[in-house]
Amino acid sequence: EKKYDYLIVGAGLFGSVFAHEMTKRNKKCLVIDKRNHLGGNVYCEEKEGINVHKYGAHIFHTNDKKIWDYVNQFATFNNYINSPLSLSKGNLYNLPFNMNTFYQLWGTKTPEEAKQKINEQIAKYGVKSPNNLEEQALSLVGKDIYETFIKEYTEKQWGKKATELPAFIIKRLPVRFTYNNNYFNDIYQGIPIGGYNVIIDGLLKGIETKTSIDFFEDRQHLESLANKIVYTGKIDEFFGYKFGQLEYRSLRFENEVHDIENYQGNAVVNYNDAQYSYTRIIEHKHFEFGKQEKTIITREYPENWDRGKEAYYPINNDDNQKVFKQYKEESLKSKNVIFGGRLAEYRYYDMHQIIASSLAKVEEISKRKQE
Ligand code: FAD
Structure with a gap:
């Protein structure tokens, strides 16, 4: 008898929702993450009383009432509506x-x-x-x-x-013939009051978690602890890159504290022109209508990716898809490992999609067990 039913590698939304749901079904879970915090890419770091979106601006939006109700169990959402601006050749425009x-x-x-x-x-x-x-x-x-x-x-x-x-x-470039700056078309939108960590804390309440643990540094031991593994890291890394390396785009974030209340008057301002090497400036307090004395801004610089950097956006070209397909096929043979989340599926997912996919996975497993 092993100590845990599930070892969950990765404390992002996929892993956290999975752990929460399985714990509710009386399964024993251990969640590990190689970062020194829980939450994966939705993690917020508090500075100057402001929740800083450490891995890029995150705005929750969905049309799915079930997913909206699900996240609302853990946090109350504010009425933030994403309305970015774009600075281009000296002029500001609405998006x-x-x-x-x-x-x-x-x-x-x-x-x-x-x-x-x-x-x-x-x-x-x-x-x-x-x-x-x-x-x-x-x-x-x-x-x-x-x-x-x-x-x-x-x-x-x-x-x-x-x-x-x-x-x-670019498949489509939607144009809207109304005076409406709401970036998303979804019915439900907002930022969790208190930041995304409130949701992660709610999901992982009462569940054993360990941070700063890399699965690959202690693989054999970790594998021996649980009957099944839920793996939400990079799929190519899981298989030792044996079919080659999947490519990503990365980002670099530069944060600045400013001793003023309001820097740009909006949470998101895109910088179109080539003269700026960043693509946007985020002013975090505006996601939560913050009234702190200081403000924190983040410049977002796109970067080439290598294994030492965070993998943000999969590069979905034919070459990478071919490589991914091989890993995908290989993953179907690993009966005791469940692969899920943006890195294991090599796909860009929004938060509501990741939650839906984790819930679907839990449902699928629970159904199979009942048969
Ligand atoms: P992650 O959050 O990446 O979690 C995976 C975890 O696994 C990580 O914490 C990682 O450290 C851990 N891990 C990996 N390998 C190992 C290992 N070997 N050992 C231990 N742990 C490991 N979505 C929206 O809905 N709205 C937005 O506005 C939005 N903005 C975004 C902006 C940016 C810049 C990016 C990159 C994404 C954005 N998203 C947004 C998407 C959102 O971040 C994802 O949907 C969500 O975070 C994915 O969760 P996940 O659990 O799949 O992955």
């Missing part, structure tokens, strides 16, 4: 692309005028079958929107020229 943006860009006042402008631009600059990201964007929204908001920003994000990036990176 996402909507009637405010079009007014700021062209002076158009009615939806008819704005539509006409966009259609003219698409007719003039668009191409039939776009071969790269630039052609794709020009075909979807025309030159002005592309050059003001997309070109330089995207080139910084990917570290490549827009003409060298594949068209599929």
Whole structure:
């Protein structure tokens, strides 16, 4: 008899939801994480009384009432609505692309005028079958929107020229013909009051956790502790990179404390122009309508990734998908290991999607056991 039913590698949302649900079903869980804190990428670090989103700005949004009710068991959400701004060539614009943006860009006042402008631009600059990201964007929204908001920003994000990036990176570029700066279309949105750690603490309450433990540094011993393993780290690392290394984009965050109450008047300001090597500045207090005396801002710099850095965004090209498929097939053979979360599935997931996928996994296992 082993000490635990489940050893859960990774205390992010996937692992924490899994541990919570299995504990409710009377399973004994141990959650470990190699970082020195719980929560994975949603972790907030408190400084100057402000919850700093340590791994990038996180805004909860979903259309799924079940997931909304689920997270509301653990925290109360505030009424934050994400309405980022974009600074481009000295001017500030509202995002996402909507009637405010079009007014700021062209002076158009009615939806008819704005539509006409966009259609003219698409007719003039668009191409039939776009071969790269630039052609794709020009075909979807025309030159002005592309050059003001997309070109330089995207080139910084990917570290490549827009003409060298594949068209599929941009599938759609939604434009909105109302004066509505709400970035997301979802019904439910907000930031947990007290920060995301409140949710993680709620999920992991009463569950054994250990931080600063890397699974691979003590693999045999850790494996011997539990009947099953839930693995939420990088899938290629689990298999010793035997089919090759999956690639990511990384980010570097530079934090600054300012001795003023309000730095930029908004939580998120994108910096479009190439002259800034960061893509945005986050002012954390505005996520929670903070009234602290000081403020903390974070500049977000896209970076090339290597194994020593945090893996943020999977690079979903054919080469990586081929490699991933091999790992995926291999993972299906490991009967005692459950793979889940953004790193094991090599996919970008929003928080609500990760919670849904962890809940689905628990359901699947519980059903199988009953049969
Ligand atoms: P993670 O949170 O990464 O958890 C995995 C954990 O496993 C990590 O803590 C890691 O340390 C640990 N681990 C890995 N390997 C090992 C090992 N060998 N041993 C021990 N532990 C290990 N979602 C939204 O809904 N809204 C947003 O606004 C939003 N913004 C985002 C901004 C950025 C910059 C990024 C990168 C993501 C954003 N997301 C957002 C997505 C959100 O972060 C993820 O959906 C969520 O955090 C994924 O949870 P997870 O458990 O899969 O992974």
